[in-house]
Amino acid sequence: xxxxxxxxxxxxxxxxxxxxxxxxxxxxxxxxxxxxxxxxxxxxxxxxxxxxxxxxxxxxxxxxxxxxxxxxxxxxxxxxxxxxxxxxxxxxxxxxxxxxxxxxxxxxxxxxxxxxxxxxxxxxxxxxxxxxxxxxxxxxxxxxxxxxxxxxxxxxxxxxxxxxxxxxxxxxxxxxxxxxxxxxxxxxxxxxxxxxxxxxxxxxxxxxxxxxxxxxxxxxxxxxxxxxxxxxxxxxxxxxxxxxxxxxxxxxxxxxxxxxxxxxxxxxxxxxxxxxxxxxxxxxxxxxxxxxxxxxxxxxxxxxxxxxxxxxxxxxxxxxxxxxxxxxxxxxxxxxxxxxxxxxxxxxxxxxxxxxxxxxxxxxxxxxx
Amino acid sequence: xxxxxxxxxxxxxxxxxxxxxxxxxxxxxxxxxxxxxxxxxxxxxxxxxxxxxxxxxxxxxxxxxxxxxxxxxxxxxxxxxxxxxxxxxxxxxxxxxxxxxxxxxxxxxxxxxxxxxxxxxxxxxxxxxxxxxxxxxxxxxxxxxxxxxxxxxxxxxxxxxxxxxxxxxxxxxxxxxxxxxxxxxxxxxxxxxxxxxxxxxxxxxxxxxxxxxxxxxxxxxxxxxxxxxxxxxxxxxxxxxxxxxxxxxxxxxxxxxxxxxxxxxxxxxxxxxxxxxxxxxxxxxxxxxxxxxxxxxxx
Ligand code: SF4
Numbered sequence: 329x330x331x332x333x334x335x336x337x338x339x340x341x342x343x344x345x346x347x348x349x350x351x352x353x354x355x356x357x358x359x360x361x362x363x364x365x366x367x368x369x370x371x372x373x374x375x376x377x378x379x380x381x382x383x384x385x386x387x388x389x390x391x392x393x394x395x396x397x398x399x400x401x402x403x404x405x406x407x408x409x410x411x412x413x414x415x416x417x418x419x420x421x422x423x424x425x426x427x428x429x430x431x432x433x434x435x436x437x438x439x440x441x442x443x444x445x446x447x448x449x450x451x452x453x454x455x456x457x458x459x460x461x462x463x464x465x466x467x468x469x470x471x472x473x474x475x476x477x478x479x480x481x482x483x484x485x486x487x488x489x490x491x492x493x494x495x496x497x498x499x500x501x502x503x504x505x506x507x508x509x510x511x512x513x514x515x516x517x518x519x520x521x522x523x524x525x526x527x528x529x530x531x532x533x534x535x536x537x538x539x540x541x542x543x544x545x546x547x548x549x550x551x552x553x554x555x556x557x558x559x560x561x562x563x564x565x566x567x568x569x570x571x572x573x574x575x576x577x578x579x580x581x582x583x584x585x586x587x588x589x590x591x592x593x594x595x596x597x598x599x600x601x602x603x604x605x606x607x608x609x610x611x612x613x614x615x616x617x618x619x620x621x622x623x624x625x626x627x628x629x630x631x632x633x634x635x636x637x638x639x640x641x642x643x644x645x646x647x648x649x650x651x652x653x654x655x656x657x658x659x660x661x662x663x664x665x666x667x668x669x670x671x672x673x674x675x676x677x678x679x680x681x682x683x684x685x686x687x688x689x690x691x692x693x694x695x696x697x
Numbered sequence: 698x699x700x701x702x703x704x705x706x707x708x709x710x711x712x713x714x715x716x717x718x719x720x721x722x723x724x725x726x727x728x729x730x731x732x733x734x735x736x737x738x739x740x741x742x743x744x745x746x747x748x749x750x751x752x753x754x755x756x757x758x759x760x761x762x763x764x765x766x767x768x769x770x771x772x773x774x775x776x777x778x779x780x781x782x783x784x785x786x787x788x789x790x791x792x793x794x795x796x797x798x799x800x801x802x803x804x805x806x807x808x809x810x811x812x813x814x815x816x817x818x819x820x821x822x823x824x825x826x827x828x829x830x831x832x833x834x835x836x837x838x839x840x841x842x843x844x845x846x847x848x849x850x851x852x853x854x855x856x857x858x859x860x861x862x863x864x865x866x867x868x869x870x871x872x873x874x875x876x877x878x879x880x881x882x883x884x885x886x887x888x889x890x891x892x893x894x895x896x897x898x899x900x901x902x903x904x905x906x907x908x909x910x911x912x913x914x915x916x917x918x919x920x921x922x923x924x925x926x927x928x929x930x931x932x933x934x935x936x937x938x939x940x941x942x943x944x945x946x947x948x949x950x951x952x953x954x955x956x957x958x959x960x961x962x963x964x965x966x967x968x969x970x971x972x973x974x975x976x977x978x979x980x981x982x983x984x985x986x987x988x989x990x991x992x993x994x995x996x
Contacts, residue, residue, distance in 0.1 A: 456883060468890075469893075471891045475747055485747045487891070
């Protein structure tokens, strides 16, 4: 009996410590690009005494938020400060969605200790008579966040844009705010830029091709987008003009340095086709994103040999049916190179490479699909 | 508050006595200029201010000036003209274009800077203005004789003159909400500012904060804390994204404004006895004359 108890105790201890260490290990917070002193006030923080600084004040690149807009609460009622006006209903999820192209959750949640998304009030004091002047109080924190965009695109700073007058019915009924989402952003097919380049001023940018074929994610280019880019027609134009090498450089660094003609032309260009590089894509390949084959250096020229990409094609692991030919029992166990001489899969094997008898071609090495 | 005819004669008599050298000790009201290490200040971040003018609204409320409705302050057409503090607006906000981003103009709140070496304190011939321990530069309405020396002395053109009330010749300016702050309150404008563009705190901490903000956002701010050293330092200080000259904040050296280090009235008493007496006399005649007109109108 005693032995059992001891055993049980040991099991409990082992499992609890391993659970504990697991949860710690997941966070890896010490690997984040921070100095220890940004979060800990003492030199040697221990588990017992981590001497954590409450809400440290560091730049937002410090930690990132892993959450997505889907996980965000939909509506948040901001009522902590409602004295003069009715509480504001903040369409949190909608804003989280919109932020995906303008910096993400960290635009507002700029301090994110592992494990928990902090609300503004956890760091910013509601009292206007602040004890810590290094960061704005709650009112300031809210307004600075909201107005940095709202002011830009609405050109309005009137309180009633967000706050309903005290006593109006506005806030009790939230249905007006629920279920809203940002309308789908229509992607332009192509954009033609007139640059200041003397010889070849025209750059044709195939937007849909970049997204659908080359696999560029929206956020690869649109990271720091401001709402006014779309919601303010005056500004829209100006930004488009400013658009420069900044976005392109991520993929086209080499060309920007010395191959201007790669993008700049004297006139508008036709879209890219794979045929232009000497290999017309058919069937399966034509449906793939560029990265599927050109994964490392995106535009690097690849050998036409199938094995360059299809490295793990071996007899037994490869379903020959995908090529349109289901191998029969006699052929299925052969080595690939028995038919595809020198593993040159680009060349269609011929029966007489192996067979001299004249019963071919009636008997195929399998069924055509 | 009101200075009666008899009170005026008392003040005039005092000046006269001082001027004629009869009892200089009594006339010399040594200017109060306390520079406490813990003096308070306000840091104005003009990159945060949105020009909502709520500070103007709150300021009026705190100083018994008719406010109108809050909505009146949404009128942005006032920004078409550059405004200065007035008797009925102790603080005003001006707006400037932002060449970097035309959609977010730069708004700059203007009020008394509450200098550490206030030229107005030294210029005041009756010692009506004082710099208090908490940093506020305030004045005593009962003492003010309306000579307007402070207006001329001020390096920021802040004090306004109450012309309309001849019975109460008075200088008017931002008093850093002394009535609120002396009991631990915060200035009315700081309290209302929705953006918290105004940070109220100990001046030395604000200076540190200002430099930290600049260091953390070198692209956002120019490397200059206006008021840190200008005219010897001011309690109100500014951060901005562009040169302060372009925001109508005058360029000043680090030296306190001329005469700020010495008490002007003492100089007058010592070396310019006849002009000072003459001024007092002329002032008295003017005052009596005005007062007569007033009473004639009233009767
Ligand atoms: S209340 Fe604040 S944000 Fe509004 S104008 Fe005054 S200082 Fe600027």
